[in-house]
Amino acid sequence: MKSSKRIIFTQGGKGGVGKTDLILSLIPWVRIQGYEPALLDFDIENTNKSGLQNFYPEAKKYDVHKEGALDRFLDICDQNDTSIIIADLGSGAGTAAYQWFEDIYEDVEALGISFTSIGVTTNEAGAIQSILKWAHHLKDKVDYLIVLNELREPGSKFEYWYKTPAVKEFTQALSPELMVMRSRIQELQAALRNRTTTLQQIIDGEVDRPFFQKTRNVVRARSYQRDLFEGFDNAASILLPTVSK
Numbered sequence: 001m002k003s004s005k006r007i008i009f010t011q012g013g014k015g016g017v018g019k020t021d022l023i024l025s026l027i028p029w030v031r032i033q034g035y036e037p038a039l040l041d042f043d044i045e046n047t048n049k050s051g052l053q054n055f056y057p058e059a060k061k062y063d064v065h066k067e068g069a070l071d072r073f074l075d076i077c078d079q080n081d082t083s084i085i086i087a088d089l090g091s092g093a094g095t096a097a098y099q100w101f102e103d104i105y106e107d108v109e110a111l112g113i114s115f116t117s118i119g120v121t122t123n124e125a126g127a128i129q130s131i132l133k134w135a136h137h138l139k140d141k142v143d144y145l146i147v148l149n150e151l152r153e154p155g156s157k158f159e160y161w162y163k164t165p166a167v168k169e170f171t172q173a174l175s176p177e178l179m180v181m182r183s184r185i186q187e188l189q190a191a192l193r194n195r196t197t198t199l200q201q202i203i204d205g206e207v208d209r210p211f212f213q214k215t216r217n218v219v220r221a222r223s224y225q226r227d228l229f230e231g232f233d234n235a236a237s238i239l240l241p242t243v244s245k
Contacts, residue, residue, distance in 0.1 A: 004112040005077045006241045007085045011119045011134045012043070012064070012093025017127050018149040019120045022181060023088050024055055025228040026118075026239070028200040032229075033240060035084045038076045042069065043090025052088040054196045064093045070100040077113060083241040098137040105141050115142040116238045120181070122149050123156045128164060135170050143238035144176035147231075150183035177238055179231030184224060188217055199225045 008026070010019040020043075030037050039059035041052040053059040062069050076085050089097065117138060119131035131146065148158050161167055170176070191197070191211055202212050202221040211217065232239060 004114055004242045005083055005085070006114050006116065006239070007073050007077075007087070008037075008116045008118065008239060009087040009097075010089050011117055011131065012089030012091055012097065015091040017120045017122050018147070018151050018181060019118070020052055020055075020088055022118065022120055022147055022149075022228070023052060023086060024198045025200070025225055026232060027056065027086060028198075028225075029229050029232045030084055030086065030239070033236075035240070036082070037084040037086045038079070038082045040072060040076075040085065040087040042093060043088055055198055059088075064089060064096045070096065073113075074108070077111070094134065094137070097134075101138055101141055109141075112242075114242065116145055117142040118145045118147065119176075120147040120149050121161065122151050123153050123158045123160050125160050125164075128160050128167065132166050132170055135174060140174060144174055145235050145238060146176045146178050147181050148178065149181040151181075152183075154183040177235040179235060180227075181231075182224060182227055185220060188220055 010023060012019075027037060027039065039052065039056050041059045041061040042064040043051055044061065044063040044065070051061075053061050060072070062072055064070065073085055073087070076082055117134060119134060121127040121131055135144065148156070148161060150156050192199070195207070195209065195212075197207055197212060199221040201207050202218055203225060205213075207213070
């Protein structure tokens with residue numbers, strides 16, 4: 001059996017929509033599937049506690065705007081024991097990503113490397129337009145996972161998403177996988193960020209702070225993580241490498 005390489009990256013579009021929160025749960029899900037992903041943090045402007053490297057110190061941090069930065073994907077593909085690369089791209093990474101795909105995609109595809117672009121949006125026109133802009137540039141070069149985040153509007157019906165004509169064109173043309181990320185109790189979410197703690201660490205009992213050991217917070221962490229894992233399960237075909245005989 002031979003596995004292809006799968007590169008998963010967040011769209012570096014509108015900031016503050018929950019891209020890193022989503023990635024923090026995707027990593028343990030991938031590990032449960034039996035893969036050890038390589039982690040890259042291209043959000044060089046995000047040096048505070050909300051950057052991927054702050055939660056996963058093993059993540060390598062690079063400046064996406066430096067020449068050849070995204071070639072790091074290909075360097076890691078040379079490692080035979082790495083089948084999945086997960087990268088968090090920061091706001092403003094679009095131009096660099098668009099050009100990289102334009103320059104080398106045809107040759108990369110020939111090597112059996114697949115891409116999944118994760119777009120996270122709240123029920124805001126600006127966030128949705130950012131996803132559409134990425135799709136306009138990347139077209140069918142990647143698979144798409146779109147995450148509707150209830151961050152600012154719990155129980156949102158995402159009217160901007162479902163009623164925008166351009167979104168309908170996008171879904172019909174490129175068939176993105178769709179999932180919802182539930183809103184979280186703000187006290188817990190703030191503590192996660194302030195203490196650079198992940199849901200998985202709470203679930204595994206790896207945090208010695210009493211706040212994270214409270215039953216209600218452990219239960220919440222399990223609930224949030226379970227919902228996200230179900231979404232990843234449904235999108236597994238575009239999140240895991242293709243295995244061939």
